[in-house]
Every structure is written in C-alpha cells, then in structure tokens.
Amino acid sequence: MIELVKNPKYDFMSVRNYAFALSAVLLILGTIGTVQIFRGQANLGIDLAGGTSIQVKFQKPFAMDEIRSLLTGAGHAEATLQGVEGENILLIKLRASGGQEERMVADPVLKLLREKIPGNPFTVESISEIGPAIGHKLRQDATWALAISALAIIIYLAWRFEFKFGVAATIATFHDILAMVGIFWIFGIEQDLLFITALLTIGGYSLTDTVVIWENIRLRKRNTFSETINLSVNDVLSRSLVTSLTVLLAVLALLFFGGEVLRNFALALVIGILVGSYSSVFVAGPMLVLWRGEKMTEVKR
C-alpha cells in the first residue's frame, strides 16, 4: 500500500488562528477585488467590460511600436496590445471605458491595419465586439448565479445535515471564491467570463471537499466537537490529497497544453483547487466549532 500520509494525527485545530489570519488576508484582497470589478476598475475581459478584441496573424514579424502609434493616431491610445512570440500573432483589446461609449470598432481598426501596413498581410483569427449592455448583464447574471447556487447548496446541506453545517460549508466555499478573485486582482490577471465559470466550478469542487469531511463526522464521536472534526479531517486527509492531486494533474495539463484561450481559466482552476483544499481542512471545520460550540449534541443523520 502506497500512502501519501501514514495514519495521520495532525492537530488542525491548534493552527486555526494562523489559518484564520491567512484567510482574513485572502478575504480582504477578495473583497477589494470584487469592489473593483463592480466599479469597473479591475482587469476585466472584453466579454464583461464591453469593447472590442481582435486577434490577427501576420505573415511576417511586425513592429509593435508601429501598431501602437497607428492606433494612438486613430484615437485608440488606451488599446492593450499583446503579441504571441514567434507566431506573428497580435491581440488588440479596446475596452469600453466609463460612460455608455460604444466600443465596437473592429472594422475601422482592421481597415486601418490593412491600409497602413500593406507590406504585411494578415488573417483575422478572431473578433469579439461586445456592447456595454451585454457586459453589464453578464456581470449581473454572474452575481445572481453565485447567490442562487449558494442558496441551493445551503438548503441541500441543511436538509442532509444541519443548517449550521450548510452555512459553514457555504462560507468556506465563498472564502475560496473571494480568494481567487483577490489573487487574480493583486496579480492583475484578466478576469473574463471563463474566470466566473471557474469560480462556480471551484465553488462546487470545494464544497465537495467540505461535504466529505462533514459526512465523516457522522461516523466519529468524541468528547468534544473540535476533537471530532479534527479526527474526521485526518480520516479523509489522504482522500483529499489524492483527489486534489488527480484534479490538479488534469488541470495542469490544461494549463500547459490547452492553448492560449484556456490559459487563464486553467490558472484560475489551479489556484481554486489549492485554496479549496486548504479551506476544507483549515477553515470550514474550525469555523463550525467557533459557531456551534463544543457541545456534542447528536449530529443529525
């Protein structure tokens, strides 16, 4: 039998103050990041912010400076330019900033490039033009989706266990979601629709992690509640590690081999899996103890 951890007897409860401190930092970052998203100050993808993104592939290497000055001359000074090394690929992003200004300008920009760089023809790989109304609606939808799934999960877990279990698991899940937003925000990584998808996915994943521990609590009974939880976490520790590892292996493959489009999505998943595993072990249980107290009343079956 190969075992990652042999008969673990770690005292997770004893380090809960460190865990709470770390989580507090993550939560603060996440809250700032969320506020920035709603203020439109975060590095939002075109699909959430509204605007235009164009990806073209030139036949020959191109000069980024030349294109920057062309766009600036055409009144697009705020354009974000990004090149893909060795493939002559150029990514132009024009965000709809502030007001209700429409930023659907793919045609004029393409025309400009075609006219001013005649010696280096290109093919259009992708265009995405999104009106500000759509971006606004998507942000709203995402908020609703998060709220509704939280509610649905609290109800399900309250039915399966106890109300407080449901709330604690949901808080741990939101902790992970906020942590992901915070980490993406502090590193200035672009947050788009796929990022929100990753948030919800990790929500489900992290919850699973916590539920497995809750489930185990029913099998164990000790003098105090914190002892019970500690034991349960140790019981399922090797499962948590193995599952996190297999999911990580899959997602790392996505990160390194899945291509440019999915890179940030995979990165969000990697971060989420790490944070989710951490929160199930170090945050969810201790929080439940704090709230529920040490009394070992019957845990509903």
Add this chain to the structure above:
Amino acid sequence: MWKSITWRITMIVLLTIAAVVVLVPSLTDNIPAAWKDNIPKINLGLDLQGGVFLRLQVEIEKAIENTAQRYADDARAVCREKGLPVLGFQKAGIDGFSLRLPPGEFAGKAQSLLKEEFPALDVSLGEVKSDGAMVTGRMKPAEVQSIRANAVGQGVETIRNRIDQFGVREPQIIAEGDDRIVVQLPGVKDQQRAIELVGKTALLEFKLVDDGASLEEALKGNIPEDSQILYQKSTDPATGRLAKSPILVKKRALLTGDTIKAAKVNFGGQAGGAYVGISFDSRGAKVFDRVTAENVKRRLAIVLDDTVYSAPVIQERISGGDAQITGSFTPEEASDLAIVLRAGSLPAPVKVIQNVTIGPSLGQDSIQKGVRAAIIGGLLVVTFMAFYYRFAGMVANFALLFNILFLLSGMAVFSATLTLPGIAGIILAIGMAVDSNVLIFERIREELRAKKPVRPAIDAGYDKAFLTVVDTHVTTLITAVILFQFGTGPIKGFAVSLSMGVAINLFTALVCTKVVFDYLNAKKPMQALSI
C-alpha cells in the same frame, strides 16, 4: 436483480455497444450512410469550427415610432389632397401624432377622413381653440401590440430567409427573451458582410424628389414641412473616396419594398457595373404604373434605409412592374442587396450588440490543443491511479474509460454542442471522476487495516462511501446546472460536459468497478487485494 453479476455485465456490454454505435458518426465520415444519417451527432461550437455569432437588439419602440411617423406623413398628404389645410404637426407619444387644422368645419372633416382612410388608427378631435383644433391619430392598441408581438418573430423569419438565400450550412437563428435575436453562422468568415446582411432593415421606399423647394434653403434649416433631406452615397471611381450628397425628397413614400416579387443581380447598367433588377407584384406594379404616369419628367428617389441609392428622372410611364436600383455596387454588394430585397425588410430595426467571429484556423488550433491537453491530463491521472492504488487503481481507470465513452456518446445523443470550455469541462471531469473511487478505496483500506477479510472489506467500503459519493455528486451538479442556466454559448458547453460527466460518473464509479470486484470474488473469495 442488481445482485446478479451476469445481469450487470450484460447491461454494461449492451450500453457499451450502444455508446459506440452512437459515437462513431461523430468521429468519422467513413461509415455507411444509413448509419451516419440516422444518428445524432456532437455539434462543434462556433469557437471550434469558426464562424460568426451575432446578438441583435430589436428596437421595437423605434418600429412603433417609425410606423406612427409613416401614418402621420400619409395622413398629412391625404388631408392636403382633399383640400384640408394642415397648419401644424406634432408627435403625440411614440404611437401617435396630432395635426392642427383651422377652427371650424375643417377639423371635423379631417377627423372623419382619417377615420375612413386609416382603420388602424383611433382618431380623436381635441378642443377647438382660436388658433385651431387638434386632430389626434393614435395607433390602436391591437396594432401596437401586434408590432410588439411580431417584431422579434418576424425578424427571425426574415433573417432566416436571408441567410438561407445567402447559403450557410446549419445556421441558427433564435429569439432570445422579448427583444433579442441570436444568429450563429458556422463557417462564415467575413463578419462585416454577415452583419450587413443580417442587420440591414432593408426598408425600400420610392419617394419623389422635391423640386419645388431650394436645396440650399433646406440645408440652412428651412425644410418644407412635408419634405426631408436624405443623402446619396457614392464612391468616386477615380479616388475610391466615399462622397455624400444631399437630396431633398418628399417624406411620403409612394411605394415600398413589401410589394417586391423578385429581385436579382444584373450587370451592364449605365455605369457598366452591377445593378439590382426588381419586379413588383400585381398590386405594386399597378401603383408603380400610376406613380410613373403622374410624375413623368420628375425625379423619383429610390431610398433604402433612409439612404438614397439613385434618383433617376422618370422618362415615361412604366407599366411592366420592373425597376432597377443602380449605385456603385460591387458584385457581392449587389447580390446581398438582392437577397435582402427578396427576403423583405425587418419589421423593426436591429442593432448588433455582440459580435464574436472566430477564424477557421483558430478553431482548428483550439481543437488540437484541447484534445492534446485532454489526452495528457487523462494519461497523468491514469498513471497516478495505477501507481497509487495498483490493481484497484486499474479497475478505477477502466471505469474512467467507460465514463469518457458514455460522456461523449451522451453528448451525441442529445446533439450537445462541444465548445472549447466544453473540452475543459471534460478534462476537469476526468480529474474528478476518480474521486468516487478514491473515496471508496480509502474506506476499503480502512477496513483492511482493521483486519477484515477482502470481500467484506470491499462491500463495507462501497457501503460506507455510498452516501458521501452521492452527496459530492449532487453538490457539483447543483453548481453545474446553475452554470448552464446563466451561461451563454461556450459556458453552456462547459456546464453540459461537466454535469453529464458527473452524472455518468455515478454509474461508472459505483457499478462498473463493483462488478469487477464481485466477478473476481464470485469464483473464489480473494485472499489479498492489491490496493
């Protein structure tokens, strides 16, 4: 029945055969036609096969306003024809208009005239004051309601008609909510042309040029009440520059495009380029005949969506019901114009609020990278499981294979759309799929450590883990279903493959693995388990 090993194995074998039969047509074309044509296939999303995605906002209020405006113009003209002096004119809300007539009998006459001429209007007479009396025409609620109800539905029909004539394989045009239309055109590369074709209102009107008033005066702001300034766009053949020249035309349309029977591209017009020949139906031909007869030597402007295409002088009465639209068209432009004229105008103007265009090469690239990541990720997981759980790990891997097979064939059965995030969903599902078996195996290990014999240990492991496995699946499914509800195109694809993967996993991880252990135990209870 679930206890019978033979029964369970038979079911798995049958399901596998069914899955393979269903899946093969999605993977290859080299199979008999009867097989290929009768089995649903996995659709590739636009992000994988390339194409144009457009989301259109239908401006229904504008359609109502435009209709009211047309009624107003017509009403004024009718009053003039009958010798009723109209002193003033104003809008009354978005669905009505008011005409001011001199006090006395005129207002009453106008009211009965409008009632008679326009059955779709509620016509009311306002208070008679010293400076005149207001006659207000308002579209009947039923009329407004029908515009509201039909704007999106008819818009979808019209756009579908245009796309069909343009020739796109498997386009999707669907209404979204009350006032949006989503158009998906797989394989289309030229997004600009697609937007022109789909988004053009294509309201064709024939209006007389107002020769009675001076254009210079009008440009200064002194526009006669029943006229308007429109612009004619033309490209200078020498410089290629786009020029706009103003033309003063009567507001009232003498004839509109809804009477067009056929439209086709012809070559060799006056300028030698492409032009569009149209022929009217019998009603249109009759009106055109009368209009041309009454206005010989005057100029008739051909207006499409408030842009003048040409304004030729009517040389003689035209009775055949044929007309030409000339302009500086490229052959593609002329052909697209003919299509939109044949398909008819949109009942309400539309605005493109989202345009996503993916080139075919990027789609190919995405498929390759996605599949590569899936294979590498799958191999990593399988290798890890075999290494960590030995024989039991191989059993879990075997279940994983079934999971992927059933997932893909399930997508084919429902004709689900595979998107790039959908591929990511499959990869994630592969990583998560082994979780159930990990849970079960860890329980079995526990039992084995407690010195239980192999067979009871396996049974106890499955029993104890069962509820946990169900709970974990339900929680993941809840989020996946909500993702599906809120997500658009590609995200939906992710939710579909993730939730199907999770649901199928419940079967493969519990049933497919257990039957292997049961089978091995059936002949002779296992003495040791490599786990």
